[in-house]
Amino acid sequence: MYNLNKIKILFLVVALLLIAAFTIFNLMACTTNNQKETLEEANTLQETDTSSENYGEETTDKQTQQTIEVIAKGGGYSPEKINAKADQSTTLIMISQNAYGCERAFVLPQLKIAQILPENGKTIFDLGVQEKGTTLLGVCSMGMYYFEIFFN
Numbered sequence: 001m002y003n004l005n006k007i008k009i010l011f012l013v014v015a016l017l018l019i020a021a022f023t024i025f026n027l028m029a030c031t032t033n034n035q036k037e038t039l040e041e042a043n044t045l046q047e048t049d050t051s052s053e054n055y056g057e058e059t060t061d062k063q064t065q066q067t068i069e070v071i072a073k074g075g076g077y078s079p080e081k082i083n084a085k086a087d088q089s090t091t092l093i094m095i096s097q098n099a100y101g102c103e104r105a106f107v108l109p110q111l112k113i114a115q116i117l118p119e120n121g122k123t124i125f126d127l128g129v130q131e132k133g134t135t136l137l138g139v140c141s142m143g144m145y146y147f148e149i150f151f152n
């Protein structure tokens with residue numbers, strides 16, 4: 001009877017340690033539940049954004065599409081400073097290259113976009129049409145890695 005209780009307590013302690021270790025690991029990997037929620041929110045926002053894609057399709061205004069490519073890898077994003085054209089429909093392609101760190105927890109704060117990037121592969125974001133003088137920030141959820149897009 002006494003031994004059985006001892007085993008029970010030992011089992012409980014081990015279980016608690018495992019839970020604590022798992023929680024710490026999750027926090028370090030930048031994948032808290034909060035971010036998953038913002039991710040879902042952002043996805044719906046993104047969908048509504050694309051519906052207004054036809055906006056500004058005027059014959060007088062020779063509007064074309066521009067694409068920006070940024071690499072997400074261990075140690076951050078590259079390039080960190082990007083010049084882009086204002087008043088153009090802009091697509092951002094995030095290219096994951098062996099991204100195993102928190103660079104995967106990608107956030108575009110001004111556009112209310114938060115998404116977990118794959119370890120490898122491309123993720124496409126619609127940045128819409130930005131005004132001259134706008135600077136868009138791309139950042140990891142912890143604010144450790146970032147890049148800036150300057151629209152001119």
Ligand SMILES: [Cu+2]
Nearest residue numbers: 102140142144
């Ligand atoms: Cu980070």
